[in-house]
Amino acid sequence: MPNLPAQMTVIAISRPGGPEVLVPETRPLPVPKPGEILVKVEVAGVNRPDVSMRSGSYPPPPGASDLPGLEIAGEVVALGEGAARHRIGDKVMSLVAGGGYAQYCIAQDGQAMTVPPSLSMQEAGAIPETLMTVWHNVFERGALKAGETLLIHGGSSGIGTMAIQLAKAFGAKVIVTVGAQDKADACLKLGADHAVNYKTEDFVEAVKRYTDSAGANVILDMVGGDYVDRNYEAAAIEGRIVQIAFMSGALKATANFAKLMSKRLHHTGSTLRPRSIVEKAAMVAAIEAKVMPLLRDGRVKPPMDGTFPLERAADAHRRMETSAHIGKIVLVV
Known part of the structure; x- marks a missing residue:
């Protein structure tokens, strides 16, 4: 020792x-x-x-x-x-x-x-923190599958850049929202299919345009606030919206819940820190089986x-x- x-x-x-x-x-x-x-x-x-x-x-x-x-x-x-x-x-x-x-x-x-x-x-x-957050929320809670479209708010963040790489590695299409051109370029270089500057463009309209009006199958949201209602607009039928933070500072939102029913949406969320030791160990076991090969091959890097x-x-x-x-x-x- x-x-x-x-x-x-x-x-x-x-x-x-x-x-x-x-x-x-x-x-x-x-x-x-x-x-x-x-x-x-x-x-x-x-x-x-x-x-x-x-x-x-x-x-x-x-x-x-x-x-x-x-x-x-x-x-x-x-x-x-x-x-x-x-x-x-x-x-x-x-x-x-x-x-x-x-x-x-x-x-x-x-x-x-x-x-x-x-x-x-x-x-x-x-x-570790970004990998476990993305794995649990995008793939376990959001159930993202190959061929589906993932919308990531905050695409150039640590979580966003990890989500881009994993989603692409597992065969999904990726749209990100960012606030600057250099961030858009970085996300596209990592493999994102489309980058939307939320300061100059409405992400709802952009998502509909990029998906032939179908919408995003999974939305990873760390903004909250008025994004909640807009996410319902941008989501596909049977879409899954996963809430992981409220960077807008607004913990409450006004939303058209008729969209939740008519589109059969799932709006879920989670925090990692309070989860039990057993639950976190199970996430690690899944990551070691599914994601570690990508890390070992250098296909995913932060x-x-x-x-x-x-x-x-x-x-x-x-x-x-x-x-x-x-x-x-x-x-x-």
């Missing part, structure tokens, strides 16, 4: 607020419980839920770390009782319930995935926007809050 320090540097949330509330602290090294592993973090992904947690609108679930950071990549340095999937020295990437902004982090043995040689550690640290040292987490959050980023932002420990 590696000679481990007693303490570590973490980035804590000193109080709810802007990026400046992210401050370095020294804390004791966490000890893995049964079924857990301790990972020496090399890279931590930065995601929208981290920003929400920092601002005070996304508190950690009971028992989870009060530190931000929901995905990590690094080296296994200690095993809890019964942790048998990984060995000390293994390079892993994992979804975590929090605590990723640190030199060491606890992960569930059943949720950690071995990093394939095709990925750099920075890419590995940018994958586009990287930028890297920041751990101590500059505040700058990483500022970058994310500009919404100018294309792809993933990570912290390097």
Whole structure:
């Protein structure tokens, strides 16, 4: 077993607020419980839920770390009782319930995935949260099939860029909405069939045009607000709308529910963090069977926007809050 320090540097949330509330602290090294592993973090992904947690609108679930950071990549340095999937020295990437902004982090043995040689550690640290979010919402809840059309709002985000690649790999057509030409170009380069600039074009009309009026079979929405009603307009008969965030800030919406009935729509949604350990392990098992071959072959890779040292987490959050980023932002420990 590696000679481990007693303490570590973490980035804590000193109080709810802007990026400046992210401050370095020294804390004791966490000890893995049964079924857990301790990972020496090399890279931590930065995601929208981290920003929400920092601002005070996304508190950690009971028992989870009060530190931000929901995905990590690094080296296994200690095993809890019964942790048998990984060995000390293994390079892993994992979804975590929090605590990723640190030199060491606890992960569930059943949720950690071995990093394939095709990925750099920075890419590995940018994958678990987005990959599990996309897999569960687009393919498990949304049941996207080959030949169908997926509409992705926020196509150039970490989740959007992962969704484009997976949807195309499994034979679907992809339409994205973006707010700038450079984002449209990036999405088309990744394989999206059409990109709609929502600032200059009505996405409902564009979707109908691109689908010969049939509409989108699955819609992945992280905007909410008035998009809810417009998604019902843009959806195909038997369409599935999957809600994963409300970046518009509006948690309520007015919608024409007659469309829900006449088109036989399904409007569902989910959040990943509160899901049980068993449910997350089942998602990982499905991903290892269906998606890991694509990662190993280099057919799916997270586009990287930028890297920041751990101590500059505040700058990483500022970058994310500009919404100018294309792809993933990570912290390097």
